[in-house]
Amino acid sequence: MERTFIAIKPDGVQRGLVGEIIKRFEAKGFTLVGLKLVQVTRELAEAHYDVHKERPFFNGLVDFIISSPLVAMVWEGEGVIASARKLIGATNPLTAEPGTIRGDFGVSVGRNLIHGSDAPETAQKEIALWFTDEELVSWEASLKSWLVE
Ligand code: IDP
Numbered sequence: 673m674e675r676t677f678i679a680i681k682p683d684g685v686q687r688g689l690v691g692e693i694i695k696r697f698e699a700k701g702f703t704l705v706g707l708k709l710v711q712v713t714r715e716l717a718e719a720h721y722d723v724h725k726e727r728p729f730f731n732g733l734v735d736f737i738i739s740s741p742l743v744a745m746v747w748e749g750e751g752v753i754a755s756a757r758k759l760i761g762a763t764n765p766l767t768a769e770p771g772t773i774r775g776d777f778g779v780s781v782g783r784n785l786i787h788g789s790d791a792p793e794t795a796q797k798e799i800a801l802w803f804t805d806e807e808l809v810s811w812e813a814s815l816k817s818w819l820v821e
Pocket residue numbers: 724729733762763781782783784786787788790
């Protein structure tokens with residue numbers, strides 16, 4: 673079953689939006705298989721955003737990610753990678769559609785509340801970067817037959 677890495681960034685935690693954000697993934701019908709509050713190290717933040725290391729915003733982004741705790745999660749479900757990106761909305765919260773997490777709660781690209789893996793390869797890489805196998809729990813929601821045909 674498909675899995676994706678989702679992080680509620682420090683602004684989402686500081687603003688008290690953890691419950692609101694988790695609620696949306698639960699309500700959609702995805703299954704939580706990993707969850708932890710992390711004070712991220714600079715090394716981990718740099719590894720996570722390695723693809724952006726040449727970008728002008730890289731240092732500011734890393735400073736932001738390590739500035740306060742973040743909630744790291746793995747969510748599971750059919751099509752969860754692309755669907756999570758839709759729930760999250762466009763990178764710039766000002767252009768993100770209302771109804772998306774960024775569209776409903778954000779105003780600034782540098783404070784856009786949440787991260788979600790963008791493809792199967794990045795999901796696999798990010799899950800391995802943030803979680804050990806022992807931290808991930810495989811379980812079947814009893815609701816499953818009411819969510820999936
Ligand atoms: P994504 O999070 O929607 O996948 P990416 O383009 O992968 O967006 O950028 C990663 C993160 O880097 C964004 O979520 C945002 O926090 C930050 N970022 C991207 N572009 C800018 C920018 O122009 N200024 C400040 N931060 C940016």
